[in-house]
Structures are given as structure tokens and as C-alpha cells.
Amino acid sequence: MTALQAIDVDPRDIRHRDEFVAQLRRLKSRTGLSYRDIERHARRRGHILPLSTVYSALNRGTLPHVDLLAALLLAFDLPEGEVARWLGAHRTLTEEPGTAAPCGSTGAPCLLPPIPLPLIGRDGEVDAAAASLLEPNRAPRCLVIAGPAGVGKTALAVHLGHRLIDDFPDGQLYADLGGFHESAVDPKSVLSLFLRALGAHPSTVPRGMDGRVALYRTLLSRRRVLVVLDNVAESHTVRALLPNGLECRAVVTTRATLADLCGSHLSLAPLGPDDATALLGRAAGIGRVTGEEAAADEIAALCGNLPLALCVAGARLAARPHMRLRDMARALSDEDRRLDELTVGDIAVRRRIALSYRFLTTSGRRALRLMSMCGDAEFTGRATAALFDVGRAEADLLLDQLLELHLIEARTAPGGGTRFHVSPLVAAFARERSLGKDEDGHRGTSATQRN
Numbered sequence: 001m002t003a004l005q006a007i008d009v010d011p012r013d014i015r016h017r018d019e020f021v022a023q024l025r026r027l028k029s030r031t032g033l034s035y036r037d038i039e040r041h042a043r044r045r046g047h048i049l050p051l052s053t054v055y056s057a058l059n060r061g062t063l064p065h066v067d068l069l070a071a072l073l074l075a076f077d078l079p080e081g082e083v084a085r086w087l088g089a090h091r092t093l094t095e096e097p098g099t100a101a102p103c104g105s106t107g108a109p110c111l112l113p114p115i116p117l118p119l120i121g122r123d124g125e126v127d128a129a130a131a132s133l134l135e136p137n138r139a140p141r142c143l144v145i146a147g148p149a150g151v152g153k154t155a156l157a158v159h160l161g162h163r164l165i166d167d168f169p170d171g172q173l174y175a176d177l178g179g180f181h182e183s184a185v186d187p188k189s190v191l192s193l194f195l196r197a198l199g200a201h202p203s204t205v206p207r208g209m210d211g212r213v214a215l216y217r218t219l220l221s222r223r224r225v226l227v228v229l230d231n232v233a234e235s236h237t238v239r240a241l242l243p244n245g246l247e248c249r250a251v252v253t254t255r256a257t258l259a260d261l262c263g264s265h266l267s268l269a270p271l272g273p274d275d276a277t278a279l280l281g282r283a284a285g286i287g288r289v290t291g292e293e294a295a296a297d298e299i300a301a302l303c304g305n306l307p308l309a310l311c312v313a314g315a316r317l318a319a320r321p322h323m324r325l326r327d328m329a330r331a332l333s334d335e336d337r338r339l340d341e342l343t344v345g346d347i348a349v350r351r352r353i354a355l356s357y358r359f360l361t362t363s364g365r366r367a368l369r370l371m372s373m374c375g376d377a378e379f380t381g382r383a384t385a386a387l388f389d390v391g392r393a394e395a396d397l398l399l400d401q402l403l404e405l406h407l408i409e410a411r412t413a414p415g416g417g418t419r420f421h422v423s424p425l426v427a428a429f430a431r432e433r434s435l436g437k438d439e440d441g442h443r444g445t446s447a448t449q450r451n
């Protein structure tokens with residue numbers, strides 16, 4: 001039985017803090033998870049939730065901290081809507097000591113997922129993004145956050161949404177469009193979700209797309225709402241979801257570039273080396289890095305300083321209290337094992353990269369595989385033309401395709417000119433494909449599948 005089926009309490013009906021904790025305890029027992037299971041589930045998601053912390057949070061009359069609550073609800077495997085309800089109830093109880101406001105009295109929807117833990121190393125980006133969204137300008141604006149798989153686009157957008165809650169008092173809408181995941185979400189069903197969140201009764205939600213868009217625009221025209229559209233592959237899929245209200249703002253995240261989407265564009269790069277090591281240390285658990293700082297730096301570099309890879313590496317270390325960091329660094333140095341080491345539970349760096357790789361043309365895939373066979377070399381445009389065995393113009397088109405999907409990086413060389421480079425994780429993935437491994441790292445793929 002899933003946790004969803006087991007719940008028979010609406011957290012928004014809870015009036016007192018001790019009752020909130022009691023119901024949370026009840027929820028835990030309905031999920032059938034032991035404290036140990038919760039610790040394990042949380043770790044799979046990159047959260048540290050020690051047994052003792054959860055036990056004491058569930059066995060006292062005071063409200064748990066919101067970060068702890070969010071991590072706990074995610075470890076329970078609750079659907080997002082349910083998590084949002086619990087967090088909303090928590091907020092109401094926090095704001096009004098002793099008693100909760102009547103259910104639904106604020107009326108403002110908040111569909112943002114919870115923020116599990118504070119962001120590391122993104123203060124500059126959060127400030128710049130917030131400033132761009134709050135710039136006084138009575139016109140609907142859009143901020144596009146672009147970057148490679150696992151760089152932290154969703155994390156940044158969600159943090160931003162929470163930080164700006166008071167600036168958008170009529171609500172925060174959020175939807176994962178699944179553009180670079182296994183199955184894309186139909187914007188029509190997202191509109192239905194948004195309309196209901198904005199107060200439309202299900203029976204009044206129009207059946208057709210045009211009717212839904214018209215009602216959506218009508219409802220937003222005089223409100224101050226932030227709309228977060230996560231994981232968008234192509235601009236046309238979200239045009240209907242962009243708010244028209246002069247006081248509304250949208251945040252779009254994408255692994256592509258979406259240069260044709262009007263607005264400000266923020267390109268998110270991997271973390272700096274120190275922040276990357278700090279994230280690894282937090283995910284691995286207190287004290288794990290002490291005495292092994294050099295190995296931690298090495299792991300971070302082998303992970304390309306990519307937050308997703310660092311969380312996975314950290315979760316694997318946390319699950320193996322006796323493993324030394326230098327042993328993990330050695331395993332990651334082996335290109336044949338690197339992506340196997342970066343898999344925990346159902347999170348696999350390899351599969352995330354595969355979902356971007358699928359968007360390449362056959363020649364784009366070949367170009368990436370060729371660049372990845374050359375270690376961590378940097379290429380000039382001219383060198384790639386020779387490597388791909390094509391003319392300069394065609395090589396430039398292939399490079400554009402790889403850059404557009406953030407599968408390679410470009411930098412300006414000190415003497416001028418551009419240099420192109422494949423990150424260590426994408427290179428490991430592309431080399432596996434060259435060696436006939438499939439998207440799960442298994443050998444024996446035919447030449448056609450390999451492409």
C-alpha cells in the first residue's frame with residue numbers, strides 16, 4: 001500500500017501544534033517505515049535524516065523545523081500535492097502561535113516543492129535571479145535558467161520561489177513539464193492543475209485547450225503570481241503557460257537554451273571547487289571529509305563539480321560508513337567504473353545524461369563520442385572540424401547542437417578564440433556508448449542502438 005492510500009487525515013484541518021506532530025507520527029506508522037527505513041529513504045534522496053533526529057522530532061509537542069519536515073515527507077514517499085499540503089499546514093501553524101487559521105483562509109495556492117536543505121554556493125545566482133524578477137516593470141517577465149543535467153536548475157528555481165513568496169502574495173504555481181525525462185507532461189493537464197489551484201471548481205475547468213488558456217489568463221490578469229515551469233525542452237510547449245498578468249512572473253528551467261523565449265537568461269555552471277567539496281561533505285555526513293580533504297577534492301573534480309553527482313557520491317559514502325574517500329576517488333578515476341559509482345537507489349547520473357543525448361542527431365552523437373575519446377582535451381573549432389572529418393561550417397553546426405544541449409562547455413582562451421571541452425561525466429557516458437554499452441551501462445548493444 002502506498003503512503004497516499006494510507007492517509008486519512010487532511011493536515012489543513014489540524015488546529016494545534018501537538019496535534020500536528022501526533023498526526024505526523026500516525027502518518028509514519030501508516031507508511032510502515034521503520035526509523036532505519038526513513039534514514040535510508042532520505043539518504044537515497046541526498047538528505048541526512050539520522051534516526052535519532054527523526055525520533056525526537058516525532059516524539060515531542062513542538063513543530064519540527066520545516067527543512068526536517070520536508071525531508072521526512074519526501075522520505076515517506078508522499079505525492080507532491082500531499083507534501084505541499086503538510087508544508088502549508090506547517091506554515092499556518094508557525095505563523096499563528098497556538099491555533100491555525102481557518103482552512104483555506106489565505107486562498108493563495110503554493111505548489112512549490114519543499115526545499116530540503118539550503119543551497120550551497122549559489123548566493124550570487126539567487127540574488128541576480130531575484131533582482132531580475134523583482135525589477136519594477138509592469139509587464140509579465142520570464143527568467144530562463146539553463147544548464148546541464150544535474151547542475152541544480154530545479155533546486156535554484158524552487159529556492160527562488162520560496163524566497164519570493166512574500167513578493168507574490170497571490171500564489172506560486174509549479175509544474176514539472178518532464179521535457180528531458182522519460183515522459184513529457186501535456187501542458188493541457190498542467191493548465192487543469194493550475195486552474196484548480198487558482199480556485200476554479202473542477203466542473204468549471206474547460207475541456208479544450210483554448211478555453212483553459214482563456215480562463216487561466218483571466219484568473220491571472222489581476223493577480224501577483226509566480227509561475228515556475230520546470231524542465232522544459234522546447235519553448236512552444238510552455239507558451240500557453242506563461243502568465244499574462246502585468247504583476248506576474250515566470251521562471252523556466254531547461255537543459256536546452258530556449259533562446260527564442262523572451263526574458264532574462266541565466267546560465268548555470270557547475271559549482272566552484274570549494275563549494276563542490278562542501279556539498280560532498282554535507283551529503284557524506286558529519287566528519288567524513290576530515291583527514292581526507294585531498295580525496296574529497298579529487299572526488300569533486302571527478303564529478304565535474306556537478307551537484308547531482310556530488311549528492312550521489314555523498315549518499316553512497318553515507319551508506320558505507322567504513323568506506324574511505326580515497327577508495328571512492330580511486331574507483332571514480334577508473335573511467336569504466338565512474339558512472340557505476342554514481343548511482344544510488346533510482347538516481348543514476350548515467351540515465352540523466354542519456355536523456356539529453358537522446359535529443360542529439362546521429363551526427364551530433366558521433367561528434368560527442370569523438371570528442372570524448374580524446375581524454376580531457378580542449379578543442380579549437382578548427383581541431384573539431386578535423387576530428388569530425390567535416391568542413392568548418394558543418395563542425396560549427398555540430399558544436400552548436402552540443403552546446404545547445406549543454407553537453408559540452410565553451411570558454412574563451414586567454415589569447416582569444418573559443419575552446420570546447422567535454423565534462424568528465426559526459427565524456428565517460430559517451431565513451432561507454434562508443435564501447436557499445438547501453439543507457440544503463442550494460443554491454444552488448446548493437447551498432448544501431450549505440451547511435
Ligand SMILES: Nc1ncnc2c1ncn2[C@@H]1O[C@H](COP(=O)(O)OP(=O)(O)OP(=O)(O)O)[C@@H](O)[C@H]1O
Nearest residue numbers: 046119120122148149150151152153154155307308
Ligand atoms: N547549490 C546546491 N546546493 C546543494 N544541493 C544542490 C545544489 N544544487 C543542486 N543540488 C542538489 O543536487 C541535485 C540535482 O539538482 P537538480 O535536480 O536541481 O538539478 P537539475 O539541473 O534540475 O537537473 P535536471 O536537468 O536533471 O532536471 C538535487 O538533489 C539538488 O537538491
Ligand SMILES: [Mg+2]
Nearest residue numbers: 153154155231
Ligand atoms: Mg531539474
